[in-house]
Amino acid sequence: MASRLRADMADNQPLILDGGLATELEAQGIHLQGDPLWSARLLQTNPQAIREAHYSGADVITTATYQASIPGFITHMDVSSECARELLMSGVHLAKESVKRFVSESRATEQKCPLVAGSVGPYGAFLHNGSEYTGEYAEKMRIEELKEWHRPQIGCLAAAGADLIAFETIPSIKEAEALVELLREFPNTKAWLSLSCKDGRCISDGSPFTDAVKIANRSLQLVAVGVNCCSPALVEQLLDSAGSLLSPDMSWVVYPNSGEEWDTEQGLLQMQLRNESFHPRETKDPSRPNLSQDSLGFSDQPFSKRWMTPGKASASILELSHTWLKQGAFLIGGCCRIGPAHIKELRQHLKGSCTSAASAERLD
Numbered sequence: 001m002a003s004r005l006r007a008d009m010a011d012n013q014p015l016i017l018d019g020g021l022a023t024e025l026e027a028q029g030i031h032l033q034g035d036p037l038w039s040a041r042l043l044q045t046n047p048q049a050i051r052e053a054h055y056s057g058a059d060v061i062t063t064a065t066y067q068a069s070i071p072g073f074i075t076h077m078d079v080s081s082e083c084a085r086e087l088l089m090s091g092v093h094l095a096k097e098s099v100k101r102f103v104s105e106s107r108a109t110e111q112k113c114p115l116v117a118g119s120v121g122p123y124g125a126f127l128h129n130g131s132e133y134t135g136e137y138a139e140k141m142r143i144e145e146l147k148e149w150h151r152p153q154i155g156c157l158a159a160a161g162a163d164l165i166a167f168e169t170i171p172s173i174k175e176a177e178a179l180v181e182l183l184r185e186f187p188n189t190k191a192w193l194s195l196s197c198k199d200g201r202c203i204s205d206g207s208p209f210t211d212a213v214k215i216a217n218r219s220l221q222l223v224a225v226g227v228n229c230c231s232p233a234l235v236e237q238l239l240d241s242a243g244s245l246l247s248p249d250m251s252w253v254v255y256p257n258s259g260e261e262w263d264t265e266q267g268l269l270q271m272q273l274r275n276e277s278f279h280p281r282e283t284k285d286p287s288r289p290n291l292s293q294d295s296l297g298f299s300d301q302p303f304s305k306r307w308m309t310p311g312k313a314s315a316s317i318l319e320l321s322h323t324w325l326k327q328g329a330f331l332i333g334g335c336c337r338i339g340p341a342h343i344k345e346l347r348q349h350l351k352g353s354c355t356s357a358a359s360a361e362r363l364d
Contacts, residue, residue: 014325015115016347017255017333018058021066024339025053036128037076040068043087044077047094054098055340056106057347058333061099061114062166063091063157066121070152085156092118092160117166117192118157122175123149133196135171135205146178154182158189165191169229169335171204176212180219192224192253192331200237213242216250226253229335232316233259239327251330258337259316317342318349325350 022032022039030049032038042050043064050064065088073084095116103113123146124132131137138146157165167179176193183191193216195203203209209227216225225246227238235254246252321332332350334342 014329014350015059015331016057016343016350017060017117017253017331018055018062019334019338019340019343020257020336021050021053021062021064023337024055025049027339028053036067036126037072038067038125039064040066040072040087040091041077043068043090043094044079047090050091050094051098051101054095055343056098056102056114057340057344059112059114060117060331060333061095062117062119062168063095063162064119065091065153065157066119066168067125068153069126069149070156072126085152088153088156089160092116092157092162096161115163116161117164118154118160118162119166119168120150120153120157120179121168122170122172122196124171125169132169132171133204135173135175135203138172138174138205141174143174143178143181146175147182150179150182151185154186154189158186163190164223165189166194167191168194169196170194171196173203173205173207173211173215176203177215180215180222183219183221187221190221190223191219192226193219193222194226194228194253194255197227197230197234197238200234201241208241209238210242210245213245217245217247220249222250224251224253224331226329226331228253228255228257230256231259232256232320235320236323236327239324239329243327246328252324252328253331254324254329255331255333255335255338256317257335258342318345321346321350 025039025042026032028049030042030046035041039050053064054061068088068091070081070084070088073079073087074081077084077087079087099114099116122132122135123141124130124135124137126149127137154165165183167176170176170179170193176195179191179193183189193212195209195212197203197209198206201209203212213225216222227235230238235256239252239254317334317338324332332346334346
């Protein structure tokens with residue numbers, strides 16, 4: 001996998017990431033809003049829908065495991081721990097099945113075999129109370145607790161054969177540090193670290209984006225650090241703020257959403273994300289984290305979001321993508337509300353005219 005990345009960088013060719021998997025699933029008519037497992041539930045109930053949603057035009061296919069976890073499957077699907085692990089691993093297997101199909105159908109084209117990135121979302125996604133957008137859950141958690149939470153998910157994805165791990169939409173500097181530390185326990189695994197950001201300088205918990213980049217630089221296994229699920233308009237400023245800090249062995253990874261904003265649907269969750277604080281309850285034994293849903297502030301209320309469309313959605317990604325490329329971004333794609341048609345446009349836009357010397361220079 002590392003040699004594949006180096007070869008593409010030498011060719012001055014960015015890797016195009018897929019768009020929002022849930023976006024495509026919902027376009028198929030599948031209802032995901034309010035589900036505490038989100039698209040991960042389909043790993044058991046409708047795996048064929050996931051196969052069909054994986055997009056063949058991308059260089060990197062991301063698994064349907066963003067909101068998947070062992071405790072989540074046990075709690076919401078009433079399955080055994082072993083079955084939960086198998087479900088997590090099936091996310092990689094389904095993506096690889098899709099890759100095989102893409103390869104067999106595109107032998108006449110020059111597109112290379114897509115890589116499979118095992119998606120690992122933030123701990124707050126499991127809590128299902130909106131705290132994944134603020135990172136406030138991490139304030140009273142220790143780094144070791146966060147590592148204990150993420151360890152089985154990473155282990156399953158790595159064991160299933162993911163080409164790399166995508167730590168994505170991470171809102172907390174503490175959680176970013178925990179993931180970088182935990183990655184060392186899987187020495188043969190590569191990954192990227194992507195933060196969610198609230199403005200052009202800070203990640204969602206208010207920490208400077210520059211601090212997250214410094215943490216990423218500690219890892220010899222990270223191939224990229226960057227941002228996702230933010231407005232495209234924020235990306236250039238974020239990358240500029242930390243451009244001098246990026247390790248020469250890493251690239252930027254960039255996959256913003258469409259630029260639309262979201263609002264909680266009335267009656268589904270009585271919570272103002274920007275005005276209220278969330279703090280998980282203290283564990284009885286601080287030396288051993290209590291990972292029950294009660295102790296972690298888990299919400300069984302259906303959390304949902306509603307997108308507010310400003311009109312011109314994906315155009316800004318196309319318009320700004322060359323700037324990101326020149327800033328050193330090597331992995332570029334889209335997140336929420338970005339579908340296969342948008343990614344196809346992005347691929348055509350970038351693959352024919354890659355002018356970034358910065359990406360190639362990161363080989364040396």
